[in-house]
Amino acid sequence: MNEMTELERLRSEVPAPAADALAAQEGRFLAALAAEEDRPPAAPRVRRRARPLLAGLPAAAALAAVLAVVAVLGPVVAGRDARLAAYANSAIDIELRGDEYVATIKDPFADHALYSEAFRAMGLDVALDLRPASPTGVGKVFRLGFAGTTERDRIGGALRPEGCAPGRPGCALTVTVSKGFGGKGTLYLGRPAKPGELYQNNADAARKGEALEGYVPDGRTVAEVLAETRRRGLEVTFQIIRPAPDGDGFSMNPREQSAKVGGHWVVWAAEPYRQGAVRLLVSEERVPKNPVRGG
Known part of the structure; x- marks a missing residue:
């Protein structure tokens, strides 16, 4: 028996579908086709681009917003890898000049915590305690609590420029700390006295x-x-x-x-x-x- 004869035999054994079943299947197909033709065309899909965070803001406002973020994040990012080169608040300015940090005191009557805040921001464990002093004691170190980690660790205080008159323009109380300072220090420094304050020097x-x-x-x-x-x-x-x-x-x-x-x-x-x-x-x-x- 060849393959064609076998195929004809198998086909003859499959019963033919009933006529009413064929008519029902054909009716379902035609109904589905008519429904598809009557459906309104789908609206085309549009992919929307994300709107920029600062879109719609005036240029100056957008720039201010960016700078505000940088001001907050900048010291944090820089602090992970290296000490800052400068820091300032309402009481003190600190900047790295060559091989030392120079702190210029802007408000000698400020809360001492503001001085510590600035030194801490620079990665320095330094506390500053200003005491009322007579005219020749302003800018002089009363006492120094100091623990260095190397021979190069240094800390001190003075008036700058040297020999200037306290209270005169350009004459400032300053504190110097060596670059790479890894110790801990508390500096007691003379400041101008308020009226009625007792001198402590x-x-x-x-x-x-x-x-x-x-x-x-x-x-x-x-x-x-x-x-x-x-x-x-x-x-x-x-x-x-x-x-x-x-x-x-x-x-x-x-x-x-x-x-x-x-x-x-x-x-x-x-x-x-x-x-x-x-x-x-x-x-x-x-x-x-x-x-x-x-x-």
Whole structure:
């Protein structure tokens, strides 16, 4: 039996579809075709482009928005890889100049936290504590708490330019920190005093720039020194000391400070006390050497 004969045999064994089944199938096909022809054409699909975030804003407003984002993100991005080269807030400016950071204090009466904020932004663990000082103590370091990690770690404070007069234009309190500083430091620095504030530095009231400039009170009587202070319009407060018998040093008893000081008492030193006032270190007895100065 060949292949064609076998195919004819199989076809004869398949029953033919009924006539009514064929008519029903044909009716369904024609109905579906008519429905497709009556359907309105579909609207063409349009792919929309994403609208830019700043579209519709005026150019100046868009630029301001971009700069605001940069201002917020910039220090964060830079801080991941390297220290900033500059930072500023309302109290202080810090910038890297050569091999050191130079901090210029814009507001010497600001909250100390603002100084720390600026140093921290530069990657420096430095705290700044400004204390009221007499004229010659402004810009001088009262005390330095410092722990460096290398011999090259340095920190200090001064007036710039050197020798300038505090309060004059161009004269600024500054702090310097070595580049690459990896230690920790707290700097106590003299600042101009507000009216009525007590000075917290030690100085000689007779030195140039201070209240008794050009007058040496050491070894004079209280009466003599009071005559000079009145002439200069200065107020006076006393600190009573007890000199060592040989004049090498002295002690001070707080309970003796209310004793009445006589005109014959001896003045061993005069110190700036506050604006318009000096403090006289005095004793009733005279000793061979100045117990304060050591000579």
